[in-house]
Amino acid sequence: MPDVEIKAPTFLDLYLQGRATADDGNDFVSAWHNSGDEEQRPLTEFLGMTEEEYNLWTMDDRTLPVIAAARQSGVSSIETLIAEHVRRMRAENDPINDAALYCLGHWLKARGIDA
Incomplete structure (x- = not known):
């Protein structure tokens, strides 16, 4: 065996x-x-x-559904979904989001994406 x-x-x-x-x-x-x-x-x-998914999750644990959506839809690039997540968080205008917005905003900016 x-x-x-x-x-x-x-x-x-x-x-x-x-x-x-x-x-x-x-x-x-x-x-x-x-x-x-x-x-x-x-x-x-x-x-x-992946390393990238883990990094996103540690920046903001609320990215887990976004990571799951990217996996389930077969999206090869998660950047678009994270940018949408960031836009939703900004629209909430909740100070509790500030740290996550800072981290995720820099992550997106490093990839040449404005959110």
């Missing part, structure tokens, strides 16, 4: 399937930190995210 390693679904896999909530993401991060030497994958791979 061949050596087959079966890995548990990642956080993003479960989120896309509707079997995990955004709040469960922190539990996955904690599980990775507490796994010791058992888990050899980098955190991004453990979560099922």
Whole structure:
């Protein structure tokens, strides 16, 4: 019998399937930190995210539905969806959004996109 390693679904896999909530993401991060030497994958791979998706999620955890929408629609470039997210946040004019708007705005600007 061949050596087959079966890995548990990642956080993003479960989120896309509707079997995990955004709040469960922190539990996955904690599980990775507490796994010791058992888990050899980098955190991004453990979560099922690309580096870019992880960076966006850490800038603003409300980008998770945007990341999911990009994955589900097969969008190869997430920039357009993030720009829409930023425009919605700006329209809310809520000071609680300021830090996320700053980070995401710079992320978009570095890619030559105004939002």
